[in-house]
Amino acid sequence: MSRPKPFKRLRELPVVGRAMDWGLGPAAASDNTLKAGSRIAGLKVTESVCPYCAVGCGQLVYTRDGELVDIEGNPNSPINQGTLCPKGSASRQLIQQPGRLTKIRYRRPGGTEWEDLDLETAMDMIAERVIAARENHWQEHDERGRRVNRTLGFAHLGGATLDNEENYLIKKLFTAMGALQIENQARI
Amino acid sequence: MEIAVQRPEAQRMGFFTDTTVCIGCKACEVACKQWNDLPADDLRASLSYDATRELSASTWRHVRFVETLRIPEPEPTLNFVEAALGAQLDRWVFMSDVCKHCTHAGCLDACPTGALIRTEFETVIVQSDVCNGCGYCVPSCPFGVIDRDPYDGRAAKCTLCYDRLEDGLEPACAKACPTDSIQFGPYEELVERAKGRVATLHERGLEGAYLYGAGDEPQDQLAGGLGAFFLLTEPPERYGLPAHADSPIQQNGPIANATGVAAAFVAAGLAFGAFAAAFRKAR
Amino acid sequence: MPGLGTSFGRGAATNYQQDFQNADCIWIQGSGLMEAHPVGSRWAMKARERGAKLIHVDPHFSRTSAVSDMHVPIRAGSDIAFLGGLIRHIIETKSYFEEYVVNYTNAPHLVREDFQDTEDLEGLFSGFDPEKGTYDRTTWLFEGMEPPGKTSSAEVQSTQAFTDRTQAGETLQQVPNDPTLQHPRCVFQVLRRHYSRYTPEMVSKVCGIPEDQFLKVAETLIANSGRERTTMLAYAVGWTQHTAGVQMIRAGSIVQLLLGNIGRPGGGIMAMRGHASIQGSSDIPTLYDLLPGYLPMPRATEDDQTLADYVEAGGKKSGWWSHFDEYIISLLKAWFGEAATPENDYGFGHLPKLTGNHSHYVTTLRALDGGLDGMFVMGQNPAVGSQHAGLQRRALAQMKWLVVRDLADLETASFWKDSPEIRSGEMKPEDIQTEVFLMPAAGHVEKEGHFTNTQRLLQWRDKALDPPGDARSELHFVYHIGKRIKAHYADSTRERDWPIRHLTWGYREHGVHDEPSAEDVLREINGYDLTTGKLLNGFGEMRNDGTTSCGCWIYSGCFADNVNQPRRRDPGDLNAPGGSVSPEWGWAWPANRRVLYNRASADPSGKPWSERKKLVWWDEEKEQWAGYDVPDFPPGKRPDYKPHPEAEGMEAIPGSAPFMMMPDGRGALFSPSGPLDAPIPTHYEPLESPVPNELYPKLGANPLGITWMRPENPLVAEGDDHYPLVASTFRLTEHHTAGPMSRNLPWLAELQPEMFAEIDPVLARERGIKDGEWMVIETPRAEIEARAKVTNRVQPLRMGERIIHQVCLPWHWGTFKTNPQGVTGDTVNDLIAISGDPNTTIHESKAFRCNVRAGRRAGETTVRLADVDTDQDPNDDQPDFASKTPHSVLGDEEQA
Amino acid sequence: MSGKRKGPPPEDVTRRAEEGRTAEGRDVTPAVGRRGQAGGWVRTGEKVALAKERWGDARWSFLYDKDTRYASASANGSVAEAARRARGGGEVPVAVQGPMIHATLWTWEVPVYFFVGGLAAGSSLVSVACDQFGDHEGAELARKLALGAVLPAPLLLIADLGRPARFLNMLRIFKVRSPMSMGAWCLVAFSTTATGAVAADVLGFKRAGRAAGVATALLGSYLGSYTGALLAATATPLWARSRVLLAPIFVCTAAASGAGANRLLQRSGPTREALGHLELLAMGGKLILSPINDRHIGSLAEPLEHHRAYKLSNWAARIGVALRLLRRGGDVPSVLFLASALLTRIAWIEAGKQSAGDDEAVARMARR
Incomplete structure (x- = not known):
């Protein structure tokens, strides 16, 4: 198997070596990167329990102004210690699911369509x-x-x-x- | 140095994925999509239990289901039934694959825009506000990780939850993993722990256990050492991993460039020769 | 879970999930622990890293098997033969934990002389009435015992499901016994004879498990039980969903009792339940036959005409159930408040009375016959999730109205618009007269309240945000409907409206939606001392004179000190000795005990069996029980306490008897008046089995197994070779039950987009089915299509000369989706007949007969039922219930 | 997955289906994700509630702590040895279960760009040679040709981008390491000098034109060769294993196409003859180097050898060479050489995709 020796040697050369690192380093960092942080910092947290199976995993629910931002495992829970299974991990999507009902649908006897x-x-x-x-x-x-x-x-x-x-x-x-x-x- | 974001107290962080405790639940896949707000991929029929099939621009963790069970040849003999009856069902291995955050990162080396950078945690991330979708990083990854989204046009991959790391949170997949198959932490500590794990498994008789991407002698290192490394129990090809790998640019770039430029000068020489010959004749 | 209730006293998991880590061996059978409970299995994986062995006994090799040390493929539905084999092996090799068995189980008790075993009666016990298909269980009693209550056992049969109304009226300390276990009529010897034919060879023949593999399991369990070591058993619906489901659990309980694993850390039986609060919905039951706290729903029989009758029939003179009257009176006080007085029997007479089985399937048939006006379906999807789903959908079409409450549209709400029957043209929307209200519900973070998880742990959820639009919690819905109903009857003077008029309904409202206070409801559940107005600190404070109220006695104490105990969130120091108990996290019923019967973790003298396995012990200095967990025993009762022969109530329980819910304080190897179908588990084949019963060739299936002999519910006839395969259903990690909570979520849908069926390569070759291509699965009820997964994860089983193939089916798909990224697939429950365990009326979906072929199905799934004539009187709900086994029972044989 | 998909992504279809739906006080847009980026990075400087600071929640591990036998405190030297055992050896010991790597997503624009870039580079070389030997008219024509050829190049490259609007980001940094970056800069520089040269020619600054031509040719030496290096510096087995000869082969075809195109347009007899020699030499070079490379990389060359474009390119080259040697066919060989140059590039890109999709090949390459 061949090793990248030529590259390593190139990089050790006095001037050319420096050139090999051009374009890397701080010059490449973008504004978005420099302002990176988790979107749940400073948000309100509510302690909840996963609605899927009977294991009873603790969840942390992060909300901003009454909107759901993130649901993840509660590290304090002695049952799940912050972990969640795929269903539990998807529970934000359960709440914000496509097709979520917000209005009553009524079907009259013999009806063929829903009504409000x-x-x-x-x-x-x-x-x-x-x-x-x-x-x-x-x-x-x-x-x-x-x-x-x-x-x-x-x-x-x-x-x-x-x-x-x-x-x-x-x-x-x-x-x-x-x-x-x-x-x-x-x-x- | 390669590091693009300078923060004095930062250290290298990584993933240690121990396949011997993975139960194949795919929590990591979903937790990743949830946190990073990634869409579901187009639906695909599943192979084994694996409908995701591979890492993609919208799937940054992927659980591989390694079938070690072989379906006997469909020979209509009694032996076939016997073989099926006696088949040993002892191995069905799961491995949560992810970006390796290589020390010698092919994608990082390839990126012409500087969208790919190395962070203060020595992880490799794509800056989505920079990437113009040239696609060169895609074939430059020796592990088949990074991909360009077919709809969006930008390349995307695991960031080791760079945004979470900034706030002192562990990456979403590692946090979710119910059996701690995915472990996260300061790289050096992580490697030590992983080595200890291998030693333990060897003591228990699992001689085939080894680390993929960490703990190697320098000449055996994969891409200079992997920021996200794995404990495997089968040869790497079973998991779709190469036995050896390095940044293709570091491996092939200097030679290819050298022979190319040399060839160009040879061509120039030949051109001058051809002109000299033709013009001499004309004169 | 009567299997556990009749064995130990409480129908709930004995230990807690974190306790897996303390086990030396984890034995998983009838459960896909890692698939269905990934986070629960976290602790099993930890145990593995502490050296524990994991054994998985299951028809197919799953993700659970993959991380286990041993996978034992078993023919679906043959578990009791396997368990009986273990019991025999443990007894014959004298591997039982003798001191435990002699002191803590009913092994020494003598059984009545007229008791006859299945070994004498070719598969039946004494007392079988071939006419009614039920047992008179008098002969099963211990020597000197009288049958409980006044009600005939046939009637008990028709109303008892899920209750722990067992061993009523027994006072057992006088039962003649033989501590040497030598007496031929002592339970131990009865057991020994009963299982004498369950040899490794027989196990192999019945279950398809090679003898050496069986012996390896037996040896592993034995090696990891005893003073120093414990084995934990985990089961789930793989056991309950059989016509002999209760007996499977009973058999597992017997193994664990013989090995001395109950009541000990890393031991016990984890019933892995499948839904967030399914334990809670049995504790505070929305079940027809129970009142909160496992109090039986009163029956129309003379036993339950008055409160006094009810208490006499339901209470017990000894053991914990001697407090029975306190619980029912406090419940009535909670419901009817001031209006409940001693003079009016606290309103007991107003409660509706049972005359038969009113379980889900009975109700479905009633609806099908036009006998049901309407139904509320809250967070449920019977059109996919209930057995014989085609029948369910047809039943929905016969109702006048249907209220469905869920987060999104689903098959049950849209059955009139988009279902296999609509697509096939069998039903037309215009002809369906069902009025449907589909109401948006609040999600788990949009309301507050608590769930009870699989380990009896009550955990409170705070509300994070308001539900969107018109979405409301079920609490809101029921409360406000209740207000309307109360208003309607407010001025009524009719006797029948008394309970509605006097129903206490004064919960505080808050928020813009006038949401009732869930904490107020929890306070009512916890109970009050009505003389002081203070919340009760536990059921110990309850009285039988109407001065206390309590909505569910086993939950009493959950609001002790006016603190919402389920909302406690201190995990404690997990690394401290015994720290895994985390007693300050949430609140477990009863009385915050995390390991039930934990008195058994100490020896009869009160010392821990071993240092390694200590949990609760007698502290001689403080003269009380102490330990890491709350002792499941009267705290001051000395281990050497011996009751006076005339003692009643808890006084009658000796200090060395850890199962204080049982009248004799002992774990039941033999259950004289528990399950209706057997005092000791016996191997019966599933209702639909392709093989004869090797042990009892004349019998076949459970003679008490319930089925409905109706044309819409055809069963595979005996000898019908068209359905030679055994099918079993299982869960996938990526989906949840009938699918509304997962199939419409793109993140989950993409992980398992298609219905599939796992079959072995031999069967695949025989039928020309190719991996990844379509195949059809067929039963007399329906045929569905699925992608074939041809894999060695399913193995053909060799049973003697016979080779049996199994078809393993995940069952999460339905035919409706709410959004383009959702997934659909055929419904497995279309295939399955309705049937029932005699004790629980839980259907048999884990083993049924089917056939497979390559290709796609011809028409819609249940089209073969389209022309079946249903002509039943809807009010005739009694006769069709009585169990009729499709297999011949001895009576028929004799006639023939 | 193929390069680009038309139409809205599935999650947008889902989202749009619910557009306009409102619910009092709540945003009911479904959470179905967005592509190409990690969702919402915001630095607030505030703490995350109920999370332990400095990755405290990830402390080893909650699960496999000292109370387990998970990992021994000290590892012996067998760890590296175990990895060597599993990863060593020249043969792949097991059935490969892919996918292993991703194939390139490039579509037709890239090989065409490679072609025109090569042609431009070749032309720039021709212009210098013409100047050197006194055919200044021919040199000017060659410079025009170089400019003409390179003009569509940026358009092709932009068209291939996933986010064409961000083309300028190519010039955001100067990254010596990345052939793509160097190529982009080189293309800019080449285009600039080529434009300058032609402008100077047109405006009559002859000397400046020639000087710019020399500079263009120097840049052309990279423009014509880097495309091969760019491919060779990837993980695609076919390309990577051809790292020594791929760039020279591309140089050959670049030179041949430059010479061929010029030959078709040049008027001076000697120049035409010289170009004829050059294209013959260059194509001959390709015809010699290609089989050497194919043999060198063994079975990895199969997708290339079996590719129709590759076969056609070879036949075009062979017939062209034969005709030229037989002094027949007039301009036909030049046309054939141009076609061969284009087909070669198409073949290499397409075969590369197949090669990357061949899991066995990828695994084999990594073992040797």
Whole structure:
């Protein structure tokens, strides 16, 4: 194998050698380079937890004026110590994903396209429908005459990426309404 | 000296990528894209589990999946079934490839605009505000790292997270790596640690473990020593790495230039000879 | 996770992920640890660098296998044969940890005389009712025990899923026992006989694992267990998703108990769960059969008509469950506040009652039959992620309304517009009468709240920014829907509306969106002392007189001292002895214990088994338990404490019995009234298996395995040679479950852009399938196409004379994408029948039969179901549930 | 990947699909990345919250600390030896799993530039020779030709750039090490002196014209040869292994093309004859050097030898030489030599791409 001896020798020569380094060094540095720094310096940080698998990696969320700038691992977390897997590393893109919904989409029965719907209207409509489903399918007693106070008119299927607080309210509200078919990913 | 940004307290920083603890998760690829805000590449069918296939202008970390499993020849014999039944599934090696930040950097030597510079951390970066996309760095890299973006037109590659380094942060890939296969730190310490790792693996019987790009005698160095070096367990070609490499300009430039200019003068001599002959005859 | 619950007392991972580093051997089976939990495997990799051995038992050679010391290819679904082989080997070579087994497990207990084993009954235990397809479990009890409750076991079967309502009413310290383990009816001897035929040769024949490889695994586990060493077992859905899933986990638990690995550092069983808060969503369940804290959902039976009945049936006289009444009463107080009084049974009677199985698949069929008005789907994608996804999509089309909440559009919300059934013309948008509300949800950084991770660790997320536009958290959604519903019923006087009117709903609102305070909800979950108004410091402070409230008893203490404990962020000194526990980081249930049953890390006298493996010990000077972790034991209970024969509650647990959730304080090798399908795990084939059951040829699959014999859910008939291959699904690191969280993210999509199938070279050659080209995978339900990956990472298995080929399928793809850089692919779940484990109703997706061929599929994936006639009465939800095994059971044989 | 893609990049398509979408208080532009640069470098001088200073988060390693057997404290001498074992030996011991290196992205503009540059360089040499032997008219014509040939060169080079608007950055630094930099400067200087020479000629400053011609020719010696050196100083096996003879071969074709072009246009009989000798010698040189080089680099030459342009260039050269030796064909040989010169350059560039894509070849080269 050949070694770059001629180059090395050239570089050791008095004048020519210096010339071999022309164009390198400080003259080449650009303004952008000289002002390089991480874009998260000085930003607000919030401690969070990765939403993907159940490992529970700590995340640091850097934001500037209410906009998401960066999500990376939390070095303090004894579980992940700053590391993240590819999904966790992509979680900024999860939040800022193409196709992220910001408006309600409504599809009327038999409809062929989505329509827009105002949030408050949608909430009212949904409440109406849950109430109707409860009323229409209310069972006071089962066929053997035992008290069951329930409705099988509507169901819930939740992902296991919901917060415990959210699951708690879901279970609490729907159970109070008499719903039984409350399920989640744990079985899927 | 080559260093373009002078900061007195700076020292050489590097990557040590230990393939023996890599689980092939590709966190480094995504963490790099996230931090550097790089786009996904055009979709490609994957080979093995490797859909990225190679380093590119928008993929600065790339996990290679080294298949050591051979699919038996499709001979319709009983032996074929036997071979498949008995196949040893003991090796499937992953290696997170990255720019080597060479001491003798081919891309740096080649760059006509000064877009490529050596930083105070002795890493090699492309200054995106300077690069005009001449493309000469692309064939000048003996490791197939730097590439010119087919849409954007500028060359781009790993900066060892130069911006993060400036603020005392470790590079995004090294930070993300769940099993610390990618380790980052002051170069000299890193090399010492890597050597210790090789020694440990040898003690454990993994004789094939070696460092690619660090800890070599001067005559064996790869490109003068690699700022980002690797611990490998198979011959380098399995990972798409050359057994030997140097900055092509340092290796071939002086000779090629010398013979070229010499040839030009020979040509001039011949021209004068031809003219002399022709004009003598005419006279 | 009843497999763990019935073995040890709590249905959750026993240790914590960082504890992998303290293991001497990590045994991964039914899990792709490195693929599915890359960061969790960080600690396994650290263990490896500390000298631990890694063993991976899995149908295909994955990234997990690549970094393990040993990969053992196994036929999907044959795990119990393998585990039974280990149990036999450990017993026969006397390699069990004798002192541990005698003192900490129920090995010495004597089983009733009328108990008959599968070895006597060709695969069935005594008490099987061939008519109902269920067991009367009376004969499984220990000598002198009476069956719990008043409810017949058939009814228990139909309502019990996921609950730990087990061994109710037992008082066990009087059980006759033989500490020498010699009595022929003692559990140890029963176990020994039960597994006597699970020889290495049999393992090889059933699982396709060569004998020497099996023995190497057994020897490695044995060598790395005992006083000085511990082995940790990691499993995941590779075990749960079988019709004998609970039994697989039970079998793994038995191995770990025999080796003495439970309750010890670097030991135990890590149930590697797949979603950010899937542990949390069982703890605070959105599950039909549970109330928070694993309290069973009341049934319509006489057991649960009144609070007193419910407590009597659910509580236990000894062990921790003797506090049962405190938990349910405090829960009712949390929900109904002032209105819950002793006079009205705290409103207990108003809770809806179960009469059968109302799990997801039952509900799906109900919907399919037109019996469901509407459904809320929050952060879920059943059109891809649920089994028999084609059926799911058809069921969606039968609902009146559907509310889908997610970050972006997905298959479930757009089933009426863009799905295989729409493309095939089977369904037309104009004909689908489902009204769909697709609501934008808030992302994990756009709301606050907490997740419970795989190690029972509650971790709080602070909110970093507001959700965009009309996106809102689920908390916001449920809270504000709740407000509307409460307003609607505010003036009602009807009895049935009592719970809604009195439901406590007074959470503070903040911000421009009137977001309810998540911390207020967490405080309610933690519970209050209603006499002082102060937050409870733990479940120990709870009372049964209505003076405490608590939304989830196992989480009580998470807001102790008015501090949001899950928000604690001090990792501590990781390098200190025992520092890996990090007790000040977040908060783990129960009572911030990081290693469950850690009393077992000390010997019966309270001394650590060894210096190397010390975790919790008896401090004689301070007269209490001490250690690196919070002791999972009454802190002042002396190790030599012996209960009085008449003692009840925790008083009945001796100082040497580490499993205080169990009535006898001992780990269950034999589970008399735990799982419904077996007191000791027995090898059953998957519902769809291409081979007969080598051990019990007359039986085949789990006789209690649930399936739905409906035309839309066809199973491969026995003897049908058209589907000779075993298929199994697995996860890829680069994608997440049904894909909405990864397939539409360009950074992840590019890493695994296409659905593929891994097959071995022999099969590929037989079928003319070429690497990288298209292939079709076919089952009676559907056919899908995928890129072929012909690789030795999947091996043909030799099982005796037979050679079995396996097809390994990652399952993350669906047919819809939100942006041009997203990726799509055929849905594996289109292939899979709905079925269920009898205990959990978790389906069998890890082993089913299929066939493959080269080329592309002919039509859309589930087109073969288009003409199936569905004619079922939607209200007939009882009969079709009862388990009907497609394989012949003994009763049929006798008739024939 | 090929050199340049038309149309917007995929992530821009994704981004544009969502243009105009707004959400109260939040920027909902999807985060799908931007090409060609590392995102957002800003120096604020402030600290990064919750990060340990001076790379503290990267301290060895969180994972494999002293409580593991990860690495022994002291390494023995076997480390360098292990690497030598793995990397030593002349043969590649295993199947190569590429890709190994990237091929050049240059398209047709570059070989054409090489051609016109060579032609210009050759012409500049001819002009000096003409002056020397008294054919000043011929010299002026040669100088015009040199200028004419070099004029499109910058345009070709600019067209090949990924960012043509930044052409001037080529002159941002003077980098002796980089053949590309030196070539760019040389091209500028050559163009300047060539323009000066022609201007002087036209304005009647004969002596100045001649002096500028000499300077142009001196620069031409580099302009005609550096292109070969430029290729040879890369990692592409075919080029790198041809480092001794590639530049001389390019000089030969440059001289031949310069001579050929001039011969077609020159009027003076002796000059034409001299140019005929020169192109014959130069092409002959190429025909001799090329096979020597091919043999020297062995199988690495295959992509070149199999390339159609290369075969054509050789045949053009051979027929031209034969015709010239037989004194037949009039101007045809000169045309053939020009064609050969262009084809040679095309062949070398294209074969270089193939060579770089041949992982086995790259691996083999690195072993020897």
